[in-house]
Amino acid sequence: MSRTWETPGGVHPPENKSQSMTQSIGHLPIPGTLVIPLHQHIGSPSKIDVTIGQTVLKGQTLTTVTNSNNLPVHASTSGTVIAIDDQPVAHPSGLTAPCVTIASDGRDQWIEHAGITDFRRCGPLDLLQIITDAGIAGMGGAGFPSATKLSPSKDKAIDTLIINATECEPYITADDAAMREKAQDLIQGIEIVCHILNDPKRVVIGIEDNKPQAIKALRPYIQESSIEIVPFPTKYPSGGEKQLIYILTGREVPSGGLPIDLGMVCLNIGTLIAIKRAVIDGEPLISRITTVTGEACGVNRNYEVLIGTPISHLLTHNEFDENNCSRLIMGGPMMGFSLTSTDVPVVKTTNCILAPGHSEIPADTPAQACIRCGLCAEACPVSLLPQQLFWYAQAKDQERLEAHNLFDCIECGACSYVCPSNIPLVQHYRNSKGEIRKANIDKIDADNARQRFEFRKLRLEQADEQRQAKREARRLVTEQARATSNTSQPGSSAADIIAAAQQRVITKQASPEQQKAKFERAVLAAQSRLQEAEKRLIEATTNGSKQQQTICSASVESARQKVDQAQYRLRELTE
Amino acid sequence: MQLVLLSTLPGFLALSYQFGWGTFINLIIAVVTSLIAESAMLALRNRPIAFYLKDYSAAVTAVLLALALPPLAPWWVVVVGSLFAIVVAKQLYGGIGYNPFNPAMVGYVVLLISFPIEMTSWITPISLLPEGVTHPGLWESLSIVFAGNTPIDGVTGATPLDLFKHSNGLVVDQIYQNEALFSQASFAGVGWEWVNVGFLIGGLILLKTRIFTWHGPLAMLGTLALMSILFWDGGSSDSPGSPIMHLFSGASMMGAFFILTDPVSSAVSNRGRLIYGALIGLLVYVIRAWGNYPDAMAFAVLLANFAAPFIDNYTLPRTYGHTDRRKATEKQEEE
Numbered sequence: 001m002s003r004t005w006e007t008p009g010g011v012h013p014p015e016n017k018s019q020s021m022t023q024s025i026g027h028l029p030i031p032g033t034l035v036i037p038l039h040q041h042i043g044s045p046s047k048i049d050v051t052i053g054q055t056v057l058k059g060q061t062l063t064t065v066t067n068s069n070n071l072p073v074h075a076s077t078s079g080t081v082i083a084i085d086d087q088p089v090a091h092p093s094g095l096t097a098p099c100v101t102i103a104s105d106g107r108d109q110w111i112e113h114a115g116i117t118d119f120r121r122c123g124p125l126d127l128l129q130i131i132t133d134a135g136i137a138g139m140g141g142a143g144f145p146s147a148t149k150l151s152p153s154k155d156k157a158i159d160t161l162i163i164n165a166t167e168c169e170p171y172i173t174a175d176d177a178a179m180r181e182k183a184q185d186l187i188q189g190i191e192i193v194c195h196i197l198n199d200p201k202r203v204v205i206g207i208e209d210n211k212p213q214a215i216k217a218l219r220p221y222i223q224e225s226s227i228e229i230v231p232f233p234t235k236y237p238s239g240g241e242k243q244l245i246y247i248l249t250g251r252e253v254p255s256g257g258l259p260i261d262l263g264m265v266c267l268n269i270g271t272l273i274a275i276k277r278a279v280i281d282g283e284p285l286i287s288r289i290t291t292v293t294g295e296a297c298g299v300n301r302n303y304e305v306l307i308g309t310p311i312s313h314l315l316t317h318n319e320f321d322e323n324n325c326s327r328l329i330m331g332g333p334m335m336g337f338s339l340t341s342t343d344v345p346v347v348k349t350t351n352c353i354l355a356p357g358h359s360e361i362p363a364d365t366p367a368q369a370c371i372r373c374g375l376c377a378e379a380c381p382v383s384l385l386p387q388q389l390f391w392y393a394q395a396k397d398q399e400r401l402e403a404h405n406l407f408d409c410i411e412c413g414a415c416s417y418v419c420p421s422n423i424p425l426v427q428h429y430r431n432s433k434g435e436i437r438k439a440n441i442d443k444i445d446a447d448n449a450r451q452r453f454e455f456r457k458l459r460l461e462q463a464d465e466q467r468q469a470k471r472e473a474r475r476l477v478t479e480q481a482r483a484t485s486n487t488s489q490p491g492s493s494a495a496d497i498i499a500a501a502q503q504r505v506i507t508k509q510a511s512p513e514q515q516k517a518k519f520e521r522a523v524l525a526a527q528s529r530l531q532e533a534e535k536r537l538i539e540a541t542t543n544g545s546k547q548q549q550t551i552c553s554a555s556v557e558s559a560r561q562k563v564d565q566a567q568y569r570l571r572e573l574t575e
Numbered sequence: 576m577q578l579v580l581l582s583t584l585p586g587f588l589a590l591s592y593q594f595g596w597g598t599f600i601n602l603i604i605a606v607v608t609s610l611i612a613e614s615a616m617l618a619l620r621n622r623p624i625a626f627y628l629k630d631y632s633a634a635v636t637a638v639l640l641a642l643a644l645p646p647l648a649p650w651w652v653v654v655v656g657s658l659f660a661i662v663v664a665k666q667l668y669g670g671i672g673y674n675p676f677n678p679a680m681v682g683y684v685v686l687l688i689s690f691p692i693e694m695t696s697w698i699t700p701i702s703l704l705p706e707g708v709t710h711p712g713l714w715e716s717l718s719i720v721f722a723g724n725t726p727i728d729g730v731t732g733a734t735p736l737d738l739f740k741h742s743n744g745l746v747v748d749q750i751y752q753n754e755a756l757f758s759q760a761s762f763a764g765v766g767w768e769w770v771n772v773g774f775l776i777g778g779l780i781l782l783k784t785r786i787f788t789w790h791g792p793l794a795m796l797g798t799l800a801l802m803s804i805l806f807w808d809g810g811s812s813d814s815p816g817s818p819i820m821h822l823f824s825g826a827s828m829m830g831a832f833f834i835l836t837d838p839v840s841s842a843v844s845n846r847g848r849l850i851y852g853a854l855i856g857l858l859v860y861v862i863r864a865w866g867n868y869p870d871a872m873a874f875a876v877l878l879a880n881f882a883a884p885f886i887d888n889y890t891l892p893r894t895y896g897h898t899d900r901r902k903a904t905e906k907q908e909e910e
Binding site for chain 2: 242246252253254255256257366368369370371372373374377378381382383384385387388404405408
């Protein structure tokens, strides 16, 4: 058996997995309407391709892919498009997003489709195209487009394929059920991915030891192959991609990096089964296995659910008792989020609908002060100091938050789980991450603005310098000219120069009448300036500061002197 | 917190058996004063009173202070200490979770510096009382505490650490022979050894229930033991005493398990707590051996409280995916 490594921290919440494993995977009647969000993966949404009133068949694409980080969505059953608009979707903040609503016709009629009989004859790129066209995104939770993950890259060869069968969140059994009942599909999916990756050196299924039946179900299929099954002790959150990689290989994904940096790729059970269906059966991703569980549901079971099925449809078919439900959670109790409405649809990443009773998961108790007990630091699987992060999150000290590696937090919720003061730590971290991201964007904007401003300043300065240089050049030219004329004249003493200048001024001046008129204008202008200054002084004395008064009285004084000077000059001229 | 209170029981019982009713009276005065002070401060700060009283933190502070004070101390000593601990050391800094210093130890140090006489007159352990003298009964104890009556001769006496501090010129063997405190002791010093054993038991219960980790207490006791082994010069007249005596005298066990484990004022990471505990152990020994005070737990803890943020700065754990540890004040490199 392969060696495993142990991650630091972790918690052991009650598993609560047996309730939903008493029955096999069930099927529900087709709901009357399906709401299919256009954006169910990480990346940009694709472009809508149907119109209202159009009839669609099961498996028909509803959108076209416009760029490489797009994924299409498909009609999950046959029927008519009745609306294309914003609908509430599964989101912690209860946001709405563009969706296609289909009224099903009940016939569930497939579009013509065909799989590939021998995928080994296809090149990796063709297979990746099929995976993209089938709209397959990571079904464990993040929704990263699978084809992008598997795309070959020149400098990063993949030598390890890790299959994440951990399913460490309490209550959720979707992957467990899939392994028990669809082991063959899973193995075929793995074989397809191995073919795409050009047979990686190591293929390993990482699974917690609380799923012995799943391990037993898989064993017969891997006898002949090189696929390893590596069970390891159950501990939350071993199913985090980074944690699983460490457990299985003892290596750590560098901070800010991806598993591919270590030559590894990690895929979820549901994703591999979807890949098998896309390639071998030619079926796009239009359904998934979802656990419906919790005390408020009379029936706890896994279902093969069509994407777009409203949560209310799941609940009504599971004897949901609204009065006994403390909250409705999409995902597990650790990382899931509360739903505000039962109208939201199941999407590609919906692995669980949890409807706990009041005693099962009680309503939030008010948070008390952090006493820095350090239980959170012991529970943290990535060795952060959650209490310090909380402290700095409250202080909004972004520098310290980053120095304490806030962005390495995987938001697993182990710290909140152990906190004796019931502090919702993860919410604080999510909030701080958002604030820092926004601050970084703002900083880039500000940097750009500053660069623009500095460039403008530089440009103006350069223009100014050019003008100065021209002026200087002109001055030199005139000086030289003057120097040549002066040297031709005798007796070029300072007095002579002044006399010559005065002479030039006088010759430039027009008749005495004109001169008189000019001086009179000067007197008038000076007088009006004086009046202006006096007015300001009065204003300043009534309601200005002392400093303003001094400034104003000084300007009045200088204006008065200028009037005197102008009058003196005028008198000189007339006398 | 309730568990912490319960775990002080062995230590409390040992103190009461050895020194009479005084500790019990201290406890009542301290708890009542602290709860009133806490309520008043919370009311002034417009905080929900019942919500915060229910966390038992004020009660824990009061109990720890009461256990540290000499039995039969005048009532106002206990009141002043409790008030200072709750009002100044805790609430003025923002209440639970925000106090940089251990409130009980702040209260204790204020009393030790302000009222040295009251704070250093300890009671004689029960087995060393002179012929015909008993510890005062409950009624008599109350009159001593509240009315200021003086207890009869022989009821008060020195502690083992006092004896060592003030026994210049005697080699250790002589002290051990001459002083009943040691000659009649089982292993460390009459009375005190059992008080320390009591707190050790309580501490081990808390350790077992994972209220705190082993790092701080073990580092503190380990360092104290190491220091006393290093400087135990075979028992000359300059010797500061044997390792066993240091571990089982004064506030060693109470400090290790009940004082330095206060999470609010200690270092935060496990590595940090090792350093923090070791620093306290070192300071306790240094002050006991070469300082002016016979015991040093309160001073050592407060000094280490000062150092806690500094220790934190250099003891960040290595986060997943990082190749080295960071310092908290280290700036992110510009990318």
